[in-house]
Amino acid sequence: MALIFIMPLALVIVMALVQDAPFRDYQELKLDVLLVDMDADSLGKKIRSSFQATGQVNLVEERDSLVARQKVHDGEYKAAIILEPQVSATLRRKTRQLIARVFANFGMEADTSDNAEVPTIRLKVLVDPAIKANYRQSLASGIEKIIANVQTTWLLDELQDQLSEGKSDNKKIQFDLSQIATVDQSYAATDKFAGLMLNSVQHNVPAWTMFAMFFILYPLAGNFINEREDGSMLRLRLIAGSQFAVITGKFCFYFMVCLLQFIMMISIGILIMPLLGLNQLVLGGSSALILLTASCVAMAATGYGTLIAVYFKTAQQALSFGSVSVVILSAIGGVWVPIYVMPEILQTISRFSPMSWGLESFNDLFLRQASLGAILPNILRLLGFALVTLMASVFIHNSRTVS
Amino acid sequence: MNVVQLGNITKTYVKTGRPAVSDLSLSIPEGAVFGLLGPNGAGKSTTVMILCGLTRPDTGIVNVMGMDVAIQANEVRKRIGVAPQEIALFPTLTAKENLTYFGRMYGLDARQLSLRIENLLNTFGLADKANKQVHTFSGGMKRRLNLIAALLHEPQLVILDEPTAGVDVQSRNMILSFLEELKKSGTSIIYSSHVLEEAERICSHIAIVDEGKLVTSGTRDSVMKNHADCTTLEQLFLKLTGKNIRD
Numbered sequence: 064m065a066l067i068f069i070m071p072l073a074l075v076i077v078m079a080l081v082q083d084a085p086f087r088d089y090q091e092l093k094l095d096v097l098l099v100d101m102d103a104d105s106l107g108k109k110i111r112s113s114f115q116a117t118g119q120v121n122l123v124e125e126r127d128s129l130v131a132r133q134k135v136h137d138g139e140y141k142a143a144i145i146l147e148p149q150v151s152a153t154l155r156r157k158t159r160q161l162i163a164r165v166f167a168n169f170g171m172e173a174d175t176s177d178n179a180e181v182p183t184i185r186l187k188v189l190v191d192p193a194i195k196a197n198y199r200q201s202l203a204s205g206i207e208k209i210i211a212n213v214q215t216t217w218l219l220d221e222l223q224d225q226l227s228e229g230k231s232d233n234k235k236i237q238f239d240l241s242q243i244a245t246v247d248q249s250y251a252a253t254d255k256f257a258g259l260m261l262n263s264v265q266h267n268v269p270a271w272t273m274f275a276m277f278f279i280l281y282p283l284a285g286n287f288i289n290e291r292e293d294g295s296m297l298r299l300r301l302i303a304g305s306q307f308a309v310i311t312g313k314f315c316f317y318f319m320v321c322l323l324q325f326i327m328m329i330s331i332g333i334l335i336m337p338l339l340g341l342n343q344l345v346l347g348g349s350s351a352l353i354l355l356t357a358s359c360v361a362m363a364a365t366g367y368g369t370l371i372a373v374y375f376k377t378a379q380q381a382l383s384f385g386s387v388s389v390v391i392l393s394a395i396g397g398v399w400v401p402i403y404v405m406p407e408i409l410q411t412i413s414r415f416s417p418m419s420w421g422l423e424s425f426n427d428l429f430l431r432q433a434s435l436g437a438i439l440p441n442i443l444r445l446l447g448f449a450l451v452t453l454m455a456s457v458f459i460h461n462s463r464t465v466s
Numbered sequence: 467m468n469v470v471q472l473g474n475i476t477k478t479y480v481k482t483g484r485p486a487v488s489d490l491s492l493s494i495p496e497g498a499v500f501g502l503l504g505p506n507g508a509g510k511s512t513t514v515m516i517l518c519g520l521t522r523p524d525t526g527i528v529n530v531m532g533m534d535v536a537i538q539a540n541e542v543r544k545r546i547g548v549a550p551q552e553i554a555l556f557p558t559l560t561a562k563e564n565l566t567y568f569g570r571m572y573g574l575d576a577r578q579l580s581l582r583i584e585n586l587l588n589t590f591g592l593a594d595k596a597n598k599q600v601h602t603f604s605g606g607m608k609r610r611l612n613l614i615a616a617l618l619h620e621p622q623l624v625i626l627d628e629p630t631a632g633v634d635v636q637s638r639n640m641i642l643s644f645l646e647e648l649k650k651s652g653t654s655i656i657y658s659s660h661v662l663e664e665a666e667r668i669c670s671h672i673a674i675v676d677e678g679k680l681v682t683s684g685t686r687d688s689v690m691k692n693h694a695d696c697t698t699l700e701q702l703f704l705k706l707t708g709k710n711i712r713d
Contacts (some may be wrong), residue, residue, distance in 0.1 A: 162710075292555050293553075294555065295557075297554045298568060302572055303540040303543035303572075
């Protein structure tokens with residue numbers, strides 16, 4: 064009882080809690096980053112205001128670059144941005160030279176007296192060696208975006224300055240670059256579920272529920288092998304035509320247990336997870352299709368458990384192989400980490416894991432509100448898997464009935 | 467008419483590599499209590515498993531009640547009742563639950579089954595233990611219940627493999643008395659054992675097997691008559707199978 068219901072419950076809750084933060088990393092990136100502003104000019108101000116606007120980075124001021132380096136090295140801060148002295152002035156000078164060259168190129172009057180080679184401006188970003196790649200990329204692209212923004216603004220300012228040289232009455236126009244073009248990002252979902260996206264709960268509840276359902280092999284194989292060892296299976300073998308009834312009877316019982324597990328875990332996702340500070344599980348798709356998918360996963364899990372039960376002769380063999388195989392199937396099936404972050408070879412292998420078929424169907428239903436047509440290929444795969452494992456179980460069991 | 471006809475059956479298990487049964491031929495007449503006797507490892511249990519269709523002989527013909535077991539195993543199983551040497555019961559179910567489950571698997575009507583269970587439990591002195599889990603039973607009680615499970619569907623042929631192994635004197639007496647009554651009803655019985663006093667008490671026919679081979683067979687009286695120097699079945703048994711210890 065504890066193994067079938069309590070342990071999976073604990074597992075799904077713990078995994079959702081543990082993975083809540085990493086899932087938020089991807090969606091709600093918030094970093095503490097040191098800013099060493101030895102420049103004390105406009106670039107630093109722009110970096111501060113831009114990061115403040117995005118809300119993804121919490122900038123903490125630090126005066127000494129060596130101290131900043133040590134703090135990042137020690138993991139106290141994930142990164143540090145170092146603005147060397149004169150970096151704003153150098154950027155402005157480089158901009159001025161650029162516009163002057165453009166003017167001169169078109170035969171317009173321009174001050175080209177400053178034609179000394181100005182080295183490329185290099186902003187230093189120190190990162191914690193333990194920082195995730197996606198953090199690092201996000202921070203780098205954020206800084207690049209700010210620099211590009213500053214450069215464009217200063218180019219336009221310089222352009223206006225040089226065009227208005229000698230004309231005292233011309234006022235400079237301030238451009239809001241964000242008004243030119245913005246990227247409007249949203250999830251491709253129906254209006255009702257527009258804000259719904261993959262989070263710890265949406266991933267972990269169906270994923271670990273399936274994992275638990277496949278672990279039905281534990282009680283199933285245990286029970287089956289016990290019956291073989293205590294002799295009751297022999298009695299059943301002595302009864303005419305009972306073998307099919309025995310196998311299908313066990314299959315039906317454990318199938319119902321799997322469905323009960325599913326209903327219980329989904330209820331936990333809806334009712335208990337929010338009380339633990341997690342997102343509430345949202346069942347985006349049709350209830351009938353969700354039940355259909357759950358039934359197919361339950362059949363696949365029970366079929367697999369039955370096959371393990373009849374194939375192995377001792378409980379130790381069955382349970383050792385069974386549990387390790389379920390862990391492998393779950394790993395390649397995307398239960399532990401999403402399939403799309405796996406190496407290509409594993410992504411190919413994952414197509415053969417019944418858990419990936421189930422998880423894909425649940426994601427299609429929960430997050431994409433998919434129709435029957437969309438989940439049908441995976442449903443058929445699960446049913447096929449269940450049928451093959453069940454038929455193989457009956458065949459093996461029957462062949463062993465007669466030695 | 468013969469209820470069982472075995473023709474030249476041989477069975478060798480891959481694991482041991484030596485024949486458990488070798489060229490064994492037997493005829494068991496209808497209504498007989500047939501004692502299949504032999505020392506340990508003689509091939510008695512293998513013969514019983516072959517009769518039930520649970521072990522397939524390498525060669526030979528097995529005919530039970532006019533049916534070839536290799537082809538009509540299910541039909542044969544419907545008509546025979548087997549009490550195997552090991553206790554073949556669900557230990558965590560009660561006696562009544564075990565019998566009800568097996569009876570239903572035999573396809574018996576619930577009402578008739580209930581009456582049959584009640585009668586058999588009374589006969590074997592287990593009525594007051596009907597609702598107790600089997601794992602709480604003594605060895606003798608388990609043996610009796612094991613036998614009841616073989617009799618639920620009123621089989622025409624009852625096969626008993628060491629039915630009194632590990633039971634006390636009272637339980638043994640109860641089982642043997644029941645078998646004597648069953649014999650009177652015309653039910654054929656195959657009684658596999660190495661307890662010769664029991665065979666002497668209830669068997670009308672005997673066969674002695676040793677190392678998978680038939681040593682002698684016939685009615686008990688005719689076999690004894692052929693070995694006039696032996697006054698008891700035990701003397702005859704030792705004469706034919708030797709005095710070496712068998713493990």
